Amino acid sequence: MAMFKKTAQYLKRSFAVLALIAIVPSLIISFFVRPFANITVLPTLFVGQTDYNFTDIFMNMFSSLNSNGFWVGFVGYILFFAFLWLAGVSGICIVEKHLRTGELSPVPSKNQFFSYFMPMFYTLLIWAFMYLLSTVIQSGLISLIHYVCGETPPSVLDCILSTLIALAILALNIFLVIHFMFLPPIMVNYGYGLRESFVQSQRLTYKNLRSLFFGLIVPILTLVLIEYLLSLLTALVNIDQTARYWIDYAITALFHMLVIVYIISYDTITFFELNGLERRDLKQYRG
Numbered sequence: 402m403a404m405f406k407k408t409a410q411y412l413k414r415s416f417a418v419l420a421l422i423a424i425v426p427s428l429i430i431s432f433f434v435r436p437f438a439n440i441t442v443l444p445t446l447f448v449g450q451t452d453y454n455f456t457d458i459f460m461n462m463f464s465s466l467n468s469n470g471f472w473v474g475f476v477g478y479i480l481f482f483a484f485l486w487l488a489g490v491s492g493i494c495i496v497e498k499h500l501r502t503g504e505l506s507p508v509p510s511k512n513q514f515f516s517y518f519m520p521m522f523y524t525l526l527i528w529a530f531m532y533l534l535s536t537v538i539q540s541g542l543i544s545l546i547h548y549v550c551g552e553t554p555p556s557v558l559d560c561i562l563s564t565l566i567a568l569a570i571l572a573l574n575i576f577l578v579i580h581f582m583f584l585p586p587i588m589v590n591y592g593y594g595l596r597e598s599f600v601q602s603q604r605l606t607y608k609n610l611r612s613l614f615f616g617l618i619v620p621i622l623t624l625v626l627i628e629y630l631l632s633l634l635t636a637l638v639n640i641d642q643t644a645r646y647w648i649d650y651a652i653t654a655l656f657h658m659l660v661i662v663y664i665i666s667y668d669t670i671t672f673f674e675l676n677g678l679e680r681r682d683l684k685q686y687r688g
Contacts, residue, residue: 404609404616407674408667411682415499419662421507422491426484427657433477435653437625439539440567441632443560454547459540478529485661486525490517492665493585500673503681513589520585523595527581531574539570564629571625572618579606579613582664586672605675613671620663624656 412419435441442458494509494517543563550559583605587598606613631652635645673680 402612402615402619404612404667404671404674405619408616408663408670411666411670412662414682415496415505415666416662418505418507419492419495419666420658422495423488423658423661426488427654427661430477430481430484431650431654431657434481435628435649437571437621437628437656439536440564440571440625441628443564443567443629443632455540455544458543459536482525482529486521488661489525489585489665490514490521492661493517493521493669496666496669497586499682500669500678500680505682516589517585520588520598523588524581524584527584528578531577535570535574539567542566568622568625571622575617575621576614579610579617582668583672586669605672609671609675616667616671617664621660624659628652628656 491509491514494513495505495507498510498513499505543566546562546566547559550556550562581599581602583602584595584598587593587601587605588595591598591601593601632649635648640648672678
C-alpha cells in the first residue's frame with residue numbers, strides 16, 4: 402500500500418490540475434461507455450430482465466450507456482479509446498514534468514506530448530484487446546451459471562455467483578495491467594523498443610507485485626462497489642427514464658475522471674519510485 406499512499410499524497414496537491422485534463426474526455430466518453438461495465442451492468446440484468454443469455458450480457462457490457470445497440474456501442478468504444486489516449490498522453494506528460502521539475506502546469510510540452518503519443522497507443526491497444534477477451538470469457542461464464550441455475554428471474558445464488566465471477570475477472574485484469582503499465586515511461590525515458598520495454602517492465606514489477614496490485618485494486622474496487630450499489634439502487638427505484646439516464650451519466654463521468662486521474666498519477670509515481678528517480682515535486686525541492 403506504500404505506492405497507494407504516495408499517490409494519494411500527490412493527488413492532494415495536484416488533483417485540481419489533473420482533473421482539468423480529464424474532465425472533458427470524461428464528459429464525452431461517458432455518453433458511450435461506463436467504467437467497470439463488466440460489473441456495473443449486472444444489476445440491470447438481474448432486475449431489469451426476466452431472462453438473459455450470452456448475447457444479452459456481452460451487448461450490455463459492450464454497448465453504449467443509452468443502449469442503442471452494438472454499432473453505437475462500437476463507435477462509442479472507438480471514441481472512448483481516442484479520448485482516453487489523448488487524456489493519457491496529456492496526463493502522463495504533466496505528471497512527469499511535475500515530478501522532474503517541480504512545475505505543475507495543465508499544458509504539456511509539445512515535444513514530450515509527441516514522445517508519449519505512440520507508446521501510450523500501444524499500451525491502450527494491449528489493454529483494449531485484454532478487456533475484449535475478458536468480456537467474452539465473463540459473458541460465457543455468467544450465461545453458463547444462469548443456464549445451470551435455470552431460474553427466471555435469476556435466483557440470489559445466480560446473482561451472487563455472477564458478481565463474484567465479475568469481481569474475479571476485474572482482479573485478473575488489474576493483475577495483468579500491472580505487467581505492462583510501465584511501457585510508456587520506459588519507452589520514452591530509456592528509448593527501448595516495445596519488446597525490450599516489456600522485459601524491463603517485468604523487472605520493475607517482479608519484486609513489487611503485491612504492493613503494485615493492492616495500490617490499484619483498493620481504490621478501483623472501492624469505486625466499483627460504489628457504482629455497483631448505485632446501479633442497483635437506480636434499477637430498483639421507480640424513477641423517470643430521463644432522470645435515470647442523466648443520473649447514470651453524471652455518475653459515469655465522475656468515475657471516469659477519478660479513474661483517469663488516479664491511474665495516470667499512480668503509473669508515473671510508481672515508475673519514479675521503483676527506479677529511484679529524484680522527485681522535485683516534493684517539499685524539500687520546492688523553492
